[in-house]
Amino acid sequence: MTRPFSLAQCDVFGFDLDHTLCRYNLPESARLIYDSFACYLVTEKGYDKELLTVTPQSWDFCCKGLALDLEDGNFLKLSEDGTILRASHGTKSMTTEEILEIYGRREWKHFKTFSGMVSRAAKYYCYDNYFDLPGALLCARIVDCLDKHDRQTKYNFWKDVIAAIQHNYKTSAFKENCGTYFPEVKNDPAKYLQSCPESVKKWLRQLKNAGKVLLLITSSHSDYCRLLCEHILGNDFAELFDIVITNALKPGFFSHTPNQRPFRTLENDEEQEALPSLDKPGWYSQGNATHLYELLKKMTSKPEPKVVYFGDSMHSDIFPAHHYSNWETVFILEELRGDEVMMLVETESEPLEKKGKYEGHHPKASYSVSKQWGSFFVDSISGLESAEETLTNTWSYKCISAYSTIAIPSIEAIADLPLDYRFTRFSSNGLETAGYYPKPPRVLLSNGELVTTK
Numbered sequence: 001m002t003r004p005f006s007l008a009q010c011d012v013f014g015f016d017l018d019h020t021l022c023r024y025n026l027p028e029s030a031r032l033i034y035d036s037f038a039c040y041l042v043t044e045k046g047y048d049k050e051l052l053t054v055t056p057q058s059w060d061f062c063c064k065g066l067a068l069d070l071e072d073g074n075f076l077k078l079s080e081d082g083t084i085l086r087a088s089h090g091t092k093s094m095t096t097e098e099i100l101e102i103y104g105r106r107e108w109k110h111f112k113t114f115s116g117m118v119s120r121a122a123k124y125y126c127y128d129n130y131f132d133l134p135g136a137l138l139c140a141r142i143v144d145c146l147d148k149h150d151r152q153t154k155y156n157f158w159k160d161v162i163a164a165i166q167h168n169y170k171t172s173a174f175k176e177n178c179g180t181y182f183p184e185v186k187n188d189p190a191k192y193l194q195s196c197p198e199s200v201k202k203w204l205r206q207l208k209n210a211g212k213v214l215l216l217i218t219s220s221h222s223d224y225c226r227l228l229c230e231h232i233l234g235n236d237f238a239e240l241f242d243i244v245i246t247n248a249l250k251p252g253f254f255s256h257t258p259n260q261r262p263f264r265t266l267e268n269d270e271e272q273e274a275l276p277s278l279d280k281p282g283w284y285s286q287g288n289a290t291h292l293y294e295l296l297k298k299m300t301s302k303p304e305p306k307v308v309y310f311g312d313s314m315h316s317d318i319f320p321a322h323h324y325s326n327w328e329t330v331f332i333l334e335e336l337r338g339d340e341v342m343m344l345v346e347t348e349s350e351p352l353e354k355k356g357k358y359e360g361h362h363p364k365a366s367y368s369v370s371k372q373w374g375s376f377f378v379d380s381i382s383g384l385e386s387a388e389e390t391l392t393n394t395w396s397y398k399c400i401s402a403y404s405t406i407a408i409p410s411i412e413a414i415a416d417l418p419l420d421y422r423f424t425r426f427s428s429n430g431l432e433t434a435g436y437y438p439k440p441p442r443v444l445l446s447n448g449e450l451v452t453t454k
């Protein structure tokens with residue numbers, strides 16, 4: 001039997017910020033992210049103005065777990081063994097015959113490095129969180145636009161997408177009011193951010209009162225982190241956390257050695273000198289899990305304090321915290337909210353140049369699975385001639401059970417539980433659905449029983 005998991009046994013609680021402690025209004029934030037990149041590409045890089053207008057139906061393309069084959073302009077949904085289940089060229093779905101012609105019925109050629117969570121690769125990109133997804137739609141539409149003029153054999157737009165990201169999200173952008181993203185959020189944070197539920201705030205205080213060490217580890221820069229936390233938690237948010245680490249540059253925070261990524265102090269949100277070690281609680285920038293763990297030993301007076309980390313990105317949070325630091329991991333998976341992927345439904349579509357584009361324009365969020373990509377968790381195997389549908393687990397589903405201790409739809413889902421509540425953890429030798437709380441995804445069950453997959 002797999003041993004149960006109890007938060008009461010953990011000495012240290014670490015939290016990612018974006019889409020974990022801080023929840024976004026997804027339709028508004030997704031459109032803003034898309035706009036910020038599209039504006040830059042059109043105005044600075046000369047891309048087609050068609051990118052500036054998005055139809056309500058376009059958002060159905062967004063689905064977590066997709067891989068973008070950068071040279072080919074193809075998006076891929078992968079099974080747990082690397083077989084391609086579905087694919088699109090740009091936004092256009094590929095037929096089973098087209099998939100078999102290009103890739104064959106075999107493991108995708110980049111799957112070994114991809115499944116090893118290699119953080120940087122020149123050949124592909126994985127879309128695994130809600131900050132990423134608008135970029136997936138944009139890249140797919142870039143492929144569509146390029147093909148309109150002349151079908152490419154190899155695509156070379158990725159460098160421009162990286163430039164758009166750097167323009168909007170560089171560490172000085174918030175202070176300089178640079179780009180589209182930060183000025184909009186600063187101007188109207190309530191439009192993009194959900195307030196943190198009182199139950200979660202109460203739970204954080206209970207953890208502190210129970211003697212737990214609380215960490216906030218975010219790749220966001222300190223000035224943006226402060227805006228988010230003050231808005232969702234209140235001006236006294238810093239009192240909730242013993243250590244705040246911003247610009248953590250995950251997953252490198254976990255994978256890099258101390259000399260590759262030392263901690264730095266902050267002064268007026270500017271990074272200062274590198275620290276040879278971490279000696280006391282406080283607010284820091286960059287850093288590494290090794291030096292952090294040495295400090296946690298001192299703070300807890302334990303030779304091996306038990307750490308649990310909450311995050312929404314498999315690539316940046318869950319895999320590296322599990323793989324490099326051997327921490328317990330709680331995966332925040334919004335797909336568990338009614339078993340459905342958050343989709344973005346807009347009342348109308350307008351070009352970005354049009355003034356007042358946000359006036360009277362309130363996208364609504366509804367929960368539904370992407371029609372184009374299907375379930376996040378399972379799918380049928382394409383190209384099989386058997387009349388009986390054969391289901392297989394997706395690569396995303398395999399990662400959840402392999403690297404997460406448990407998976408929950410939100411922190412709010414567990415905030416009212418007693419701290420010593422005994423969760424059933426994921427286990428390689430047990431039922432793969434056991435680690436989902438409050439219940440497994442419905443798509444994995446049939447009449448209350450686990451669906452058999454191959």
